[in-house]
Amino acid sequence: MTSDSGSALQRSSQLTTFILAPNPGPMSLDGTNSYVLRAPGQSAAVVVDPGPLDERHLTALARAGAVELILVTHRHADHTAGSARLHDLTGAPVRAADPNHCHGGGEPLAHGEVIRAAGLEITVVAAPGHTSDSVCFHLPADGPNGSVLTGDTILGRGTTVLDYPDGTLGGYLASLDRLEALGPATVLPAHGPVLPSLAAVARDYRAHREERLAQIRAVLDRLGRDASVVEVADAVYADVGPSVRRAAELSVAAQLSYLRGDGGGQAATAGTVG
Template identity: 75%
Template sequence: MTSASSPTVQRSSALTQFILAPNPGPMSLDGTNSYVISASDLNASLVVDPGPADEGHLRRLADRGRVDLILVTHRHADHTAGSARLHELTGAPVRAADPRHCHGGEPLVDGETIRVAGVSVRVLATPGHTSDSVCFHLPDDGAHGSVLTGDTILGRGTTMLDYPDGTLGDYLESLDLLEALGRATVLPAHGPVLPSLAAITNAYRRHRLERLVQIREALDDLGRDATVAAVTDAVYADVDPSVRRAAEMSVAAQLNYLRGRSEG
């Protein structure tokens, strides 16, 4: 597949730029933000989340100078489908937490620091959206650093939990980890850049806790053994049909969380 459009390269922070992939949709918002990261004085870069298998998009990423490394934040196809082809175009290894999405590179290790293209990148395991979700912390990117958050934090709206692979317990712990990074710039895989990681993680946690209250109330009305579909009808009554499945997965994750705590 080749895209007819040619999105411009957009500056997202001192060390990063991105090209918007041509894959808009209910889950991907405007499309996947494929990031190109490098120190300004080097003709070398790191690419994060190549996005879909769109030849035009991948060639634009490959044609911006030497690519030394490709990283992916998690397994979903809107982040990984183009990885193997970008590896072919550039020769750069692809690294991910899940070995199945590595091409010529080793799996990522939580807490490791990667030094490439004049930039230091710290790998943070942040499961919840998926079990293999990671974020990439750039401590030297501006006054407060930046974090590429994949789908763990979006630039607009909230993240769905891909249950049973993603769980709410893991996600809340990941929010705690990210909040500790303070005012770092948020570089999400979908949607606009946000100014403060601490502020958005706090808002995300508040949203999740409010949803838990709504689900408890629905269970009080429907019975403790209510189905995911019935709870979704009660809690997400106005949800668009295009994201109904995502709502059901998030409800399933929250039911699992509540029932686990009550049994514990």
């Protein structure tokens, strides 16, 4: 599988560069940012989110350094489809929270684990919400405030989509609180541009969720507590196009489950409907 897209490394922070994967779309925005991490003076590198199974993209990542480890933020194909192939190209193990996406002897990731590779210390931060297996990667030495690779938990543009029933909205809100506590770290999202302050963005994301919940409460007051997902989506997301309508309905389902207290509502595809 090949592509004619560019494959140039772009600087994203003091300790990271990225290559934009050739998979733009309504849910992946400009494409997947595949990050290359290394300390100054190191030839070894860590790749985060190899992206799609695109041979030119994966070859560019393999040539970006002596790849010693491959990490993935969550299970979606726009992050993991190229993982096994990148392992073949580099010999590096692939680690993810979900053991189904570990390759080459890579062990599942654990919250709070500190990974030492490519001259770096990378702390794993569990962030269920976009998916039940979502994690972020904290680089505390990356610039004056550190940086966090947020996967699809926080995007560079728009908000992530809740994919019920993979997890809970309550879990997602807790993840935002956990990320806010990391302070003004640079946000290195898997889709969209770099952002300057994780704490500020996490607060904005929480405010957005609270606004959506208020809108849904108002619709339920008008239509009745048993209103369907489709009815609520028609009222709250009337302006979204057909390409993201399914994502809107998933988000509504998650929020209805949260409001009704039955424990549902986490997240799946990226996108800008939330």
